[in-house]
Amino acid sequence: MANIISSKIADLIVRFPPFDKLEKEELNKLSEEAEVLYFKAGETVFKQKEKAQPFIFFLKEGQVLLRETDGQEKKLVDICDEGELFGVRAMLTGNPYVFEAYCEEESLVYAFPLSIFKPIVDANNQVSLFFAAGLASGQKGAPQHTISSHNYRNTGSDLLSWQKPLNEFKESLILINSSASIQSASQKMTTHSANCAVITDEKQRAVGIITDTDLRVKVVSTALSVQESVSKIMSTDLVTKEKGLPLAEYIISMMKHNIKHLIITEKEKVIGIFSQETLFSQLRSNPFAIIYSLESSENVEQLCYHRNKVDQFLQYYLEQNIKTSVVSQLITTINDSLIKRAIQLAISDMESEKYYKPKVAFAFISLGSEGREEQLLRTDQDNAIIFENVDAAAINYTREYFTQLGRKVNKILFESGFDYCPADMMAGNPNWCLTLSEWKNRFSGWIHSPEKEALLMSTIFFDYRYIYGKQKLTKELDQFLQKEISSNKIFLNFLAKNATKNPAPLSFFKNLIVERSGKHEKEFDLKARAMMPLTDIARVLCLEAGNVNNKNTIERYLFLAENDNSRKELYMQAAQAYEFLSQFRAIEGMRNQDSGRFIPINEITKFDRQLLRNSFEPIYDLQQMIELRFQLNYFS
Template structure:
């Protein structure tokens, strides 16, 4: 038995420095002499000022805090994670322990006798360098700050500009009545050097806005006379935002609604107009140019070229630690513009090739992470197409036309860096290019017969989001889905069971549960073990609450926090955790030039490991909650 234990110890410690530079016989002698110690949560391995024991300690599982007592207060010095040595200073000096080694969690520790370990340190140059460089826990003359992310001082001002609230407007508010002539409005706008006029009705309520663009496009071109009322050229697509919000909020609204001016209100009263031009003066780096170039691209090559610039934009904002919610909305807006342009190019290509376009409405929908507005990195495509009902004689041709359309769109998205879905969950697949009636039948089948495959498809397709075409088709599907789920609530129990199938992110000893085989052996699956459980739980709880329109995971948890005050804190913690995990995955993906899904834990900083652990806490609590809520013990 002793040989088996020492062999397991040897296999484990050789993965970590400085043991990875030891000879085989040195590893063997250490492992054979090691003692295996178990500590409960709250116990100490050794205490401050305690006489040093003849061991150096290695943390196998759990978490140990090194704490110093200052003025009767415990001060955290360091956090020991799996694979780290502690008790080093006492080993090197023979003095009492200067820190307390406190077990924050149940911990398993290997104790290596100094009689075996110290000769190795003295004879092995690599091991000596390891300790001389302060790379073992408790050795902090240098390098403590490397545990924490540092911002580039040159970029701080730009980062703050995003978060800075809009406290005042530089331009005066210009109000004109709707019956004012275009000529009078233009003269007043020129006199005040303003770039926007708010048009009001007789009651003084804002009903429209007129800008330089309206004068150029509608008056200079001869469409309207300068003696016509200004109401004939005003834009009525009014979006209002409160004064005092961060600049990022105004940027997102402009991008989302494809507008260049916002009404700014204070206590529900319009106090001014905020323009894209003014926003440019506040923000050094903005996505407007990328969006404009995508929307005005003349061909597929230029479209793809401009989409590639988003990678630089994403890296920049991740480095600035801009809120993940802001980044994801910006990326979503740009991706949506890309898809719309791809559809327009594809429709034009079919027309040019003399394909007969059926007189049938259709809607393009995004699924999965893009459907949830969470696709920061370019991953594989998940999309589908809905078309209006037609008679049996027209069905085959109608479907074939839209499949041809989808093939072209999917191809353009592929050229833009979005890989084809390995499971072929794309609109070009006849299974996912269906009439509205066929989609209803498909949803009904999944809900009435929640087999394994049906549940898997539900988790993907119920996160659909309208992108292009006839939005009413999507609204019809929303109403159908809501009614079906509410009238067949047993389906939610199966969906909840499915949401708990992924293993917990942490082991019993609070270590990361990594893959034990395959190409990703020893890597942590961030998507399957952390992001997916949070996504799946948010989905099933929103469906239970009857909300089928919110798709974003963070927004789902915020909605749930408002609906269920008793669990508000838990839901908000889940939202915060999800945002961090998205940000972390995107950062890792950019750093490693991959999807960011699989992570080598030993390659990330101790600080990030601790924040990751903290972000996992809501997962277990949420899973336990839905197990009770949906009585999952009764479902196999």
């Protein structure tokens, strides 16, 4: 009978992650040792602050609520459905339970002994990454240091829903055919008390949108006839998303495109609309409020005040294990809003100081981690300015104006918590405030003469990203860079050699290699030994493929995986590893109140060290691959 029960357990759990990553022998061993527990509705599997039991729990049937006691109130944190694990945080840390596991209904639970389960996790890279990324439902806390969420209750547990598919839209959807008149459209909106309507073609595909503002500004103020077609006033610059994506996907899209309405489709057919108002009802601590506050800040003091609010949310986002890639996009969008407003304030300041503003277009660009959209913590600045080509008579004053502008922006960002770049790679440095032609000459010089300094500059400046101004300047630079590299392939060999210069993360005996002297003696350099190799390799491989547009490391690996099926698994592993390392570094940085670059090895657990080791595996494989691919033995 015992064999029959264990066999049924194995057959069931193998359908759910992370058990689908286990070998058959591991599944059988785990199932044979499992305890089957029955709970009545109203009973608890464990209580908050109770000493951790030597089990991790799997919900076979029923429903378990994870609740946190706050004074006399029990707050719902998450809901565990059938097929989900809970008790994860206690398993990873050995600390008491952070939440109470309350059975909302009759529940059947499998309890797997940690003495069997933990060694499997330690030995299986894919299972380790599963828990490290926080994909297990229930106690999603970060595995590294059990960062307590008690100080962040006010940010709202509603953020836990960020990764859950959003299929229902409470907002009323008004569809109007593009041939309808403005009058009939207005009447329909009034009847349904709607402030917007989607304009569709005969197949109910979105072709435009009108709002109350359009009716006031484009009709009333201009005395346009209401008998005109609604197509005369509709906005056609639409952003659409498919139904069923996580809430985070919709939020990021609206923030990136700076729009108030997002159209939801199903196979191109309009089925819903998602607005800022809906977003405000979904999230109490919403990023739109921060961005709006930044964009409307009247001075530097207000700008700094609103940017500082972000820090109280970042830790909460990470500890709830919202995907790091989503969090970095969120922080990037907020930082971009900060930079844009800083530029506007700086321009206004220069006008008040009677600086003559040249009629020359410019683009402000971010470099490095901010350019790659990977900056989670506030680190030092890396930025530059591109301005249009001007004649010799105007070049000195024009450069002086934009250099002064850059310095003012750099000062505002410094006051907002972003340190000055130690190497002075900032827009306020005349060396990095150049015309488009000068930037092309710099890029060409680095590519044609790939000396040590040129390669260093390439790794920093080739990860540029447009922030403000005339985007056409950066697009023209993109085209130039792509053409230069395609006609000078030998440069990639030197760049590949540079990507392998950092020492291996592990010693021959699989120990983390730490710094031998200096301020960070006996600490592990996470950036130089693990993250930079992944970043540098992704860059050189994408440039080789002719892709100069993808700057984000994870996106680069996803692009490579999509276009090289023979190495797809390796590239996917690299993307997962980089995401984990980014999260690890951010949590370390918040814990130690620094950049998170240097890790005190003696302060992290054996399990954390194992997670780090596992994430290094793609680095070795990628380094070996590019050594052969670019014949690096021939390059000194």
